[in-house]
Amino acid sequence: RSAEMANEAWFMTPIYLEMMWGRLAFLQTILTLGYNFVFTDTDVMWFRDPFPYFDPSVDFQTSCDGFNGNPFDLNNYPNNGFNFVRSNNRTIEFYKFWVSSRQTYPTLHEQDVFNKIKQDPYTKEIGLTFRFLDTDYFGGFCSPSKDFNKVCTMHANCCVGLDWKITDLKIILEDWKRYLSSPANQTMSSHWRAPYKCPKMNS
Incomplete structure (x- = not known):
């Protein structure tokens, strides 16, 4: 099993499903031990400290593939990669x-x-509170942030294939470095060149 985990796990293959559910069980253990956590997929690029943008009164806060403008609307389409x-x-x-x-x-x-x-x-009975993170701050290839002055993270979501993700994340990093070196970076609006290589998924 460990040898299988050493290679890329393609989306929805048996080893992929085992990895995702195993990860979830691990995070359940972290909570049971009494620890809060920030979870991030390895294909999430961080630009700023995200903690000021979390609401300390909410139980569960997650990024989105699609954000409808209401952070408490359960009809948002979340992505638990962050x-x-x-x-x-x-x-x-x-x-x-x-x-x-x-x-x-x-x-x-x-x-x-x-x-x-x-x-x-049953989720309602538990009383869990959700908050869905604005893609202006926590963007991704599904819904890129539109403002460099706000963006905290960019997720290579809606993309299948490790090589494509790495290529496009490198482009994202180049765009960010160009923004930081620009004398007008305080007012500059975002324009990401990626996704460029990534084949788009439907979700």
Whole structure:
């Protein structure tokens, strides 16, 4: 199994699903031990400290593939490749419910299961509070940030293939360096050249 994990796990292959669900179970353990966490996929590039943009009163805050302008609307389309979660009885119980929901949806990955259970009556009963992060601050290839003065992170989402992700993240980094070296960077609006190589996904 460890040898399989040493190579790229293609989207929705059995080893990919095992990795995603194993990761979720690990994060459940972190919460159970009493630790808050920021989780970030390795294809998320950080530009600024994200902590000032988190709401300390909210249990679960996550980035989005699609953000509708209302950070508390459960109809936002989240991407759990970047999130901030506080350890408390509500989040611990939610993660337990989320991990166990694999038995209900055995062919889905954990992100799709999250989208199904975020509005489940049991989630409402738990009392978990959600906040969906604005893509102006926490952008991605699905919905790039439009302002360099705001952007905290950029996620190589909506893209399949490690080589394509690396190529386009390098372009993103070059764009960021060019912004920082510009004398007008305080007023400059964002224009990312990526995604350039990444084949777009439907979600």
